[in-house]
Amino acid sequence: MSDSYHHGNLRQALIDAGVKIINENGEENLSLRKVAALCNVSHAAPYSHFKDKDELVEAIKAHVTGQFMTELEKAVSDAPSSEKALVDMGRNYVAFFMRRPDYFKFLFSGQNIVAHIQPGKEHPEDYPPFVLLKETYLKYLSENKIPRTEEEQEVDILKLWASAHGLASIACMSGVEVSFDWEKKISTDELLR
Amino acid sequence: MSDSYHHGNLRQALIDAGVKIINENGEENLSLRKVAALCNVSHAAPYSHFKDKDELVEAIKAHVTGQFMTELEKAVSDAPSSEKALVDMGRNYVAFFMRRPDYFKFLFSGQNIVAHIQPGKEHPEDYPPFVLLKETYLKYLSENKIPRTEEEQEVDILKLWASAHGLASIACMSGVEVSFDWEKKISTDELLR
């Protein structure tokens, strides 16, 4: 049961509480003490599971990134071709953060994203959403037998990522207005790719 | 003179101190009290000039945005054509923040950028760098007599902005590695446009 604290699943409960606070009160209201209070636990209890506030935040980010990933993976698995998958990934990338602007600010306000653009130079700590984009792009190349130098590939990957990420960023800055239905427009693939 | 505090230029001194802190100790070390201390003034003195910490931060942002703007304006005035101006603006956009990653996090960690994409729907509070991009793009259209519907124009503007902004954002996330010389590559216009 969930009332048997003092042992069990406090670590996960703290992460969930953090996500809840971000969703309900915004990223700027996330604090160690509030997270602890939400779990009915003293303000120093989190230190048994995380050495830092940063370590808690990092765990919450990993959790949110997980949700983000399932959204992107759905785009890939639902797409009939790898070309469509690429475009749909971008669409879901932007749509995810339009639905939860606080997640964007939370995930990318720090500076800890690691990513190796160069094909073949993967790294275990690479940011998972980026890895998926890279894989999908490479599959697109090989499926369609498109010849591309390594440097051209790097540029392509960077452009794909940047356009989706930049669009998401702009969409999350509260006062940016477009005349058309933004989400609808994105789904017609005119903005991405 | 600058020693005659207690009257004079405290407001501007606070802004300059804020910029200095961001440059030397990073955006996360910016605090009202440190800014006040740097000006040899009590910790509550800023409240005579700003109602909030937010209002101070907003003033500092405006100051930094000013530096950013002169960088972009230089690209426009130095370019022989409006087409070249567009590309160079993007290049300077990214280069500026690559030189000062802390400025990027500082400027865009909040959510107060206002921008009206639709041509003809300008607003006095629109983000100046965006306004310049929009103007340059429209000049490019008219100079080259390129026919474009209003919605197509919106999409173009958004794509231009998003690619530059996304590239800057990615470049500012510490662990993103490319095999080529990033700044050099950007200046060859292969990434932007």
Next chain:
DNA sequence: CACGCATCTTTACACTGTCAAGATACAAGC
């Protein structure tokens, strides 16, 4: 000269992250 007002200081408060010391309770060994 006196008044008023903008500016700055002092003091206080709630909230934050962090740490040290102690309490609690489960698991393992005898």
Next chain:
DNA sequence: GCTTGTATCTTGACAGTGTAAAGATGCGTG
């Protein structure tokens, strides 16, 4: 079963933060 140990949680404290109220200071205007 009882003791011991260790992971977990509590309590209390401290420095740093933003903010508000109250008082001090000194300039310009009447």
